[in-house]
Amino acid sequence: MRTHFCGLVDEALIGQTVTLCGWVNKARVQSHQAFVDLRDHEGIVQVLIESDQPELFKAAGELGHEDCVRVTGTVRARYAANDKIRSGKVEIVPTAIDVLNKAEPLPFHAHENAGEDVRLKYRYLDLRRPEMQQMMRTRIRLVQALRRWLDARGFQDIETPILTKATPEGARDFLVPARMHPGEFYALPQSPQLFKQILMVAGFDRYYQIARCFRDEALRADRQLEFTQLDMEFAWVGERDVQDATESMIREVFREVMDVELGEFPRMTYAEAMRRYGSDKPDLRIAMEFTDIADLVKTCGFKVFTDWANHEDGRVIALRAPGGAALSRKQIDDLGAHAAKYGAKGVAWMKIDDAAKGRDGINSPIAKFLDDATLAAIVQATGAQSGDAIFFGAASYKTASDFMGAVRLKLGRDLDLVDAGWKPLWVTDFPMFEWDDEAQRYVALHHPFTAPAVDDEADLRANAKTAVSRGYDMVLNGNEIGGGSIRIHRSSMQSAVFELLGIGKDEAELKFGFLLDALRYGAPPHGGIAFGIDRIAALMAGTESIRDVIAFPKTTTAQCLMTGAPSPIPDAQLAEVHVQVRPAQAAS
Known part of the structure; x- marks a missing residue:
């Protein structure tokens, strides 16, 4: 249907016949000439129609904003060059203009400062805008660069289940009714944490996955119900092994995608960060x-x-x-x-x-x-x-x-x-536990599978209040972009941590018996980290909201305005999965 992309037409094609497809970005009709800016995902090229081409001149005058068209014509040097775009030194003299699909009047235009609700309802139009195209392509280049780095160093891309077992990891699970098991439910994963640990037990040594994760929690500019993370796990490692490898990865990725040198990654303990800056992700700028x-x-x-x-x-x-x-x-x-x-x-x-x-x-x-x-x-x-x-x-x-x-x-x-620029750092030595006054028990600061700095369970029990974990976060410009830890690899220590978190033996066996069993069969020392793809992409794109680098995000009220999700489900469909919806309780 086309021979070239609009934004890639340049002087090398002068004299050649090309066929281009795209949207009408702008059409300007004068007395003897018509100018059409044709746009695709690579950029814009100018199409010039002279009045001595009456049929084409008439067709140009009838073109509307965002009409979908195909143009065949000859490339020639442009009289007045536009140095701001790659195709700015050439233009197309058409021999045919075909309207493939007329666009109805748009709910908003690219140059308008439309509200986010309108942009999200008509996300397909929002994503056509060059600034949104650029943001999404920044994300694409980020993921490509990460994969190249990981694949070149022997990391193995392994998928883990999306339908899994509900386990407490600090946020509410999304639950999925199991049709073939009435009254039972799957959960969507908050992270692949337990599966990647079990992969280390299974001998895969270096794992990664660009993983979709789900957390039923309040939304804000840097949170979504569903998000993407680069998940990594290493066997036979200590903290510095993981940190040094992933620091090298992030440096190279920023160099490749942004042409940015990140500079020094200082290390700072959690206690020092709180003392000096009041944050476990201090913005050193x-x-x-x-x-x-x-x-x-x-x-x-x-x-x-x-x-x-x-x-x-x-x-x-x-x-x-x-x-x-x-x-x-x-x-x-x-x-x-x-x-x-x-x-x-x-x-x-x-x-x-x-x-x-x-x-x-x-x-x-x-x-x-x-x-x-x-x-x-x-x-x-x-x-x-x-x-x-x-x-x-x-x-x-x-x-x-x-x-x-x-x-x-x-x-x-x-x-x-x-200050301008980039200020990365590692924050280390997080507390093992926080005391929850409401629940009157300890909760894990990272997650319950993080190893303590001490090897002795009795020592941990005796000093739980002041215990330090082997957790670490990578921080960039005041944003936690990666968080990880060395994991517990002995069943006895994992049981001790569950006990301190108020998870009794029976509950631990019910929820985590498969993990405790795996740790009993020669689990190696292991650790890992997860990086927030959405957050890193937003930083690279220079936007404060991760919604700008997610193709189809939810609103802060957890809705998809384009599709209307979430939505009611017919009673017959609910009956198939053995679910009955109770009316919401009226506020008292």
């Missing part, structure tokens, strides 16, 4: 760091500070914001509202109008509660200068770290303190 000032305010007159400074689990943080004195009161109030989403009851502040004047050069609603010596000590400890601001957080260690971490990121954006 923002230079601001926390200053702990509990020792400076233990006896001050500000009760919020003194209460938490003297609390066993308390933390009082000061954060210097260079140039922050220029922030308006509304911006400061917005900052407090933002911090409240992360558990803050308030964020105190202090503007340093003139550091040389001491108290008289400080503008702050809390200054009256602090004596001159304390004010001076805080300014000195933070290194604040004239024109800066200092923001304060006081709460339990984790809560203060969390909300001040959010404050740091917002200040970085508001004050234009985010």
Whole structure:
């Protein structure tokens, strides 16, 4: 049907006859000439029709935006070149224009700032837009580069089941009724975690899969119900083996896809990341760091500070914001509202109008509660200068770290303190467990199959509160792009971890008996990592939303506007899978 792609026609084809297929990007009819910009997925080429071709001239005048057409004609040099596109030095003089399919008036045009709901309902039109084509092709190149790297190094691409057993991995499972087993259900995998571990037991040594995963959880810009990850597992490895190999992979992929050198990957423990930045995925493009000032305010007159400074689990943080004195009161109030989403009851502040004047050069609603010596000590400890601001957080260690971490990121954006470029790092030595106050038990910080740093089960049981795991995350520009760990490879240790997580022996056998059995038959030491394809592609494409690099994403309300999913199922179809839908309970 065609001989060439529109966007690839260039001077090498001058004088040749070509047949092109595409959409009418723009049609401009003048008194003696008509210009048609014809577009396909490779780009645009100009078609020029002279009035001395009356039938073709008439056909050009009847073309509408996004009509699907085929053009046959001769390539010639263009009178006025367009250096912005590959085909900009040539044009097509047609001998035939065939309209393959007329387009009805569009619900939105490429140049319009259409709302996301409209774009997602008519996703096929949205994806035609050159910027969306570029984003999706960035994702395609990313996956191709990953596969090339993995295949060249002996990794084996092995598929794992989509219909599997429900297991707790931190989010709700999507359940699928089993028609041939009434009353029983499959679950869609949250990850291939257990299968890839069993592949290590089975002797496959180096595994990978571009895996589809499913989690029934709240959506936001960087979350989807269904997502894609590069899943990897290695046998006979320690942490640095996995980290060094995958760091090399990510470096090479960014070099190939983006022509970017990522530079150094520093290593930072979880404890250090929380202490300095209030985040386990710190954005190192923002230079601001926390200053702990509990020792400076233990006896001050500000009760919020003194209460938490003297609390066993308390933390009082000061954060210097260079140039922050220029922030308006509304911006400061917005900052407090933002911090409240992360558990803050308030964020105190202090503007340093003139550091040389001491108290008289400080503008702050809390200054009256602090004596001159304390004010001076805080300014000195933070290194604040004239024109800066200092923001304060006081709460339990984790809560203060969390909300001040959010404050740091917002200040970085508001004050234009985010450096350009790429800042990767490894975050290591995560806590093994977190205490869940509501459930009154420990939960796994990564997942229940992560190995502890200690080899002795008795040691782990005795020191569960402070136990460190062999988990690690790769972080890039404040985004966790990969997370992994060395796994538990002994059945006795896995049982001990289940016990500490409140999973009794019978429950463990019911849910994970197949894994415990596999670990008893010579399971080798093994570890792995999973990388978020959607998130990496979004970073490469320069968009904040992973929806922009997923062909058919769900909305934040977990709907597909194009197909209308989810949708009701007829009673007869439900009966086939032995399911009956109960009416939703009215809110009381």
